[in-house]
Amino acid sequence: MMRCVGVFGFVVAGILATWMPAPGQETGSSCVACHEMLSGRLGDPAKRFAEDVHAEAGFGCPACHGGDPTIQGPAAMDEAKGYIGRPEAAQIPGICGRCHSDAGFMRQYNPALRVDQVQEYLTSVHGQRLLGAGDTAVANCASCHGPHGILPATDPRSPVYALNVADTCAGCHSDTARMAPYGIPTDQAEKYRRSIHWETMSEGGDMSAPTCNDCHGNHGAAPPGISWVGHVCGQCHVVMAEYFEASRHSAAFEMMGVPGCARCHQNHEIRPASDGMLGMGEEAVCVTCHRPDDVGGQGAIAMRATIDTLSGTIDSARVVLEHAEDSGVEVSSALATLNDARSSLIKARTAVHAFDPEKVAADAEPGMKIAGEALVRGRQALGELRFRRIGLAVAVLIIGALIVGLVLKIKEVEPSVGATDGRDT
Ligand code: HEC
Ligand code: HEC
Ligand code: HEC
Ligand code: HEC
Numbered sequence: 001m002m003r004c005v006g007v008f009g010f011v012v013a014g015i016l017a018t019w020m021p022a023p024g025q026e027t028g029s030s031c032v033a034c035h036e037m038l039s040g041r042l043g044d045p046a047k048r049f050a051e052d053v054h055a056e057a058g059f060g061c062p063a064c065h066g067g068d069p070t071i072q073g074p075a076a077m078d079e080a081k082g083y084i085g086r087p088e089a090a091q092i093p094g095i096c097g098r099c100h101s102d103a104g105f106m107r108q109y110n111p112a113l114r115v116d117q118v119q120e121y122l123t124s125v126h127g128q129r130l131l132g133a134g135d136t137a138v139a140n141c142a143s144c145h146g147p148h149g150i151l152p153a154t155d156p157r158s159p160v161y162a163l164n165v166a167d168t169c170a171g172c173h174s175d176t177a178r179m180a181p182y183g184i185p186t187d188q189a190e191k192y193r194r195s196i197h198w199e200t201m202s203e204g205g206d207m208s209a210p211t212c213n214d215c216h217g218n219h220g221a222a223p224p225g226i227s228w229v230g231h232v233c234g235q236c237h238v239v240m241a242e243y244f245e246a247s248r249h250s251a252a253f254e255m256m257g258v259p260g261c262a263r264c265h266q267n268h269e270i271r272p273a274s275d276g277m278l279g280m281g282e283e284a285v286c287v288t289c290h291r292p293d294d295v296g297g298q299g300a301i302a303m304r305a306t307i308d309t310l311s312g313t314i315d316s317a318r319v320v321l322e323h324a325e326d327s328g329v330e331v332s333s334a335l336a337t338l339n340d341a342r343s344s345l346i347k348a349r350t351a352v353h354a355f356d357p358e359k360v361a362a363d364a365e366p367g368m369k370i371a372g373e374a375l376v377r378g379r380q381a382l383g384e385l386r387f388r389r390i391g392l393a394v395a396v397l398i399i400g401a402l403i404v405g406l407v408l409k410i411k412e413v414e415p416s417v418g419a420t421d422g423r424d425t
């Protein structure tokens with residue numbers, strides 16, 4: 001009886017294995033047994049597959065290639081059993097999508113996984129060129145994830161793990177020969193590696209910074225159109241994006257075909273911002289469109305002046321207070337208020353994105369008040385210090401005079417003492 005169930009189970013497992021996979025089917029697969037003994041391009045897939053997330057979930061080679069793993073010998077690769085051999089690039093999204101686009105099926109294994117990869121891929125430049133124009137130089141699912149040895153995106157060894165994505169995309173996008181027919185730049189990864197975003201992620205270990213897919217979409221890879229660059233950056237830089245959206249620049253840039261944030265900050269080589277970017281100076285980004293005498297130029301100059309005044313006042317107050325503190329005057333509470341002034345400065349720098357000098361002035365105002373008061377306190381402290389120093393000098397003089405008086409007094413007494421001693425010996 002037990003044996004019957006066993007055989008029956010084996011047969012059912014065999015039928016399931018031809019298409020829809022069942023957990024655990026892989027044990028005893030003829031595909032693996034035979035391919036493991038082969039070498040090179042025929043053997044590697046079987047060897048790499050051992051650590052594949054699909055093998056771990058219990059799927060076998062037929063999940064993507066078809067065929068019947070219960071048949072020993074080459075007959076396992078029978079087209080009548082659905083065997084398709086090595087899939088063409090254009091077939092791959094359909095193969096992966098058979099499971100990955102089926103929410104009901106995927107939920108049984110990993111309810112947290114999204115099921116829109118193929119749908120998104122079809123909207124990407126990659127998907128449209130592959131399926132629309134038969135262009136096989138673009139990325140398909142296996143180009144980014146690998147065909148075998150596929151790992152979860154959270155595994156640091158995965159080619160789509162955040163720190164590895166730039167290399168994975170660069171494999172094609174920095175390959176000048178591959179990209180030549182398209183006439184697009186091949187410097188994205190090189191520039192990205194010089195950005196504050198990559199620095200934050202790779203050196204700071206802060207995975208909240210973006211890599212290629214955070215801005216281009218995991219699967220919908222396309223250059224963000226002019227109108228949604230702000231939304232791309234705004235996922236993370238929320239306040240700047242809100243100000244920019246409501247500013248005059250928003251509509252004006254769109255009309256001019258200028259890609260929002262990227263116009264002033266670049267897209268791939270984004271560097272830390274600085275006050276020098278603002279105004280009519282040499283490094284300023286405003287000079288490319290404004291002259292010092294137009295309304296925008298005047299606004300730029302005014303905003304820069306507000307920020308310079310605030311940051312200058314904060315710096316002076318800090319220098320004076322620290323000097324007083326080093327000399328022993330109690331100014332710690334005044335020094336602490338400078339943190340609030342600095343928050344105000346940060347708000348004012350952010351408010352630049354409203355491109356309205358009054359908004360910047362309003363956000364700088366509380367900081368100006370605090371820094372101004374701190375500076376006054378610092379000068380007072382230095383005044384106290386000067387007063388104390390004068391007091392000290394006077395005290396030293398008095399003590400000096402006393403000592404001199406004392407010495408003279410002693411000298412006056414000394415000779416008579418010496419004479420007395422001499423006579424005694
Ligand atoms: C008895 C050994 C053996 C078994 C069993 C076997 N294969 Fe193969 N397989 C080969 C050999 C040899 C080749 C290369 C010659 C050829 O293409 O027929 C090959 C080729 C392939 C290729 C590449 C085809 C191409 O066009 O490049 C795939 C994919 C493949 N096998 C998958 C499978 C799957 C899936 C199974 C199980 C259902 C399986 N094999 C079972 C020996 C085997
Ligand atoms: C998750 C889907 C998937 C599974 C499971 C899978 N393969 Fe593949 N396999 C692919 C894809 C996709 C390609 C085509 C890769 C390409 O064109 O670069 C491929 C290619 C191959 C090739 C041809 C390699 C070459 O370079 O010509 C062989 C052989 C092969 N697979 C064997 C296997 C064997 C054996 C197993 C089971 C141990 C297996 N595959 C499991 C997706 C899969
Ligand atoms: C251009 C490269 C690229 C292509 C092409 C690609 N992927 Fe991805 N895929 C990624 C990246 C990057 C991630 C990691 C996303 C993350 O970190 O959240 C990912 C994540 C995934 C995940 C994990 C769940 C998720 O959505 O985050 C699955 C499943 C997946 N891809 C399947 C596919 C399938 C199926 C295809 C083909 C239709 C495909 N991928 C094509 C780059 C790619
Ligand atoms: C037979 C169904 C099936 C096929 C075909 C299939 N997958 Fe999967 N895949 C799954 C299941 C189920 C999981 C979830 C496994 C788990 O989390 O335990 C998964 C997991 C993944 C993951 C890991 C997701 C993560 O981040 O946790 C990636 C990446 C992936 N598949 C990519 C692919 C690609 C690329 C293809 C096509 C070459 C493909 N899959 C074909 C069923 C399939």
Ligand code: HEC
Pocket residue numbers: 125126129137138139140143144165168169170171172173178179182184212213216221222223
């Ligand atoms: C297998 C090679 C390959 C890989 C890997 C690859 N791409 Fe592509 N990608 C291409 C090709 C080829 C094009 C087509 C260029 C075109 O049509 O302009 C393209 C187009 C694009 C475009 C549209 C460019 C334009 O202006 O038309 C973007 C954006 C893009 N890829 C981003 C990415 C990102 C992000 C990754 C990594 C997550 C990636 N690609 C991985 C080959 C690849």
Ligand code: HEC
Pocket residue numbers: 165166169170173184185188189190192197210211212213214215216223224225226229259262267268
């Ligand atoms: C911080 C967001 C961001 C990151 C990170 C990012 N990109 Fe871009 N990328 C953009 C924007 C914005 C554009 C469009 C700029 C425009 O329209 O002028 C773009 C354009 C592109 C293009 C179109 C051709 C070109 O150079 O203009 C490709 C290809 C591309 N990126 C690939 C990549 C790759 C590969 C990576 C990772 C190495 C990457 N991007 C990282 C925002 C980003």
Ligand code: HEC
Pocket residue numbers: 230233234237240241242244249260261262263264265273274275276277278285307346349350352353
């Ligand atoms: C017209 C040019 C311009 C545009 C468009 C622009 N910025 Fe800025 N951005 C600046 C200038 C100038 C500064 C430096 C302000 C300062 O430090 O005085 C700056 C600073 C920043 C900073 C650093 C702020 C800080 O606290 O030091 C971030 C982050 C930023 N911008 C993000 C964005 C984002 C996101 C967008 C799009 C929604 C955007 N910017 C659009 C000019 C621009």
Ligand code: HEC
Pocket residue numbers: 196197200206208209210214215229232233234235236237261262265266267270271272273274
């Ligand atoms: C996935 C989140 C994310 C996206 C998307 C993103 N950034 Fe960033 N950005 C960060 C993080 C994290 C930092 C580093 C910490 C910081 O300074 O805020 C940063 C830093 C910056 C800085 C330097 C800020 C400084 O202190 O000087 C600028 C400028 C900037 N990003 C602009 C952009 C622009 C423009 C875009 C869109 C093209 C963009 N970012 C997209 C997360 C993001």
Ligand code: HEC
Pocket residue numbers: 248249252253258263277278279285286287288289290295296297299300303355356357
């Ligand atoms: C790509 C060109 C471009 C750049 C770069 C640019 N601007 Fe403008 N700016 C414009 C245009 C066009 C207008 C007019 C919008 C309107 O009137 O609707 C404008 C308007 C303004 C205004 C509002 C004037 C008014 O009528 O109220 C201010 C303020 C301003 N810009 C400041 C700046 C500052 C500061 C910078 C640098 C950080 C800058 N702009 C960079 C194109 C630009």
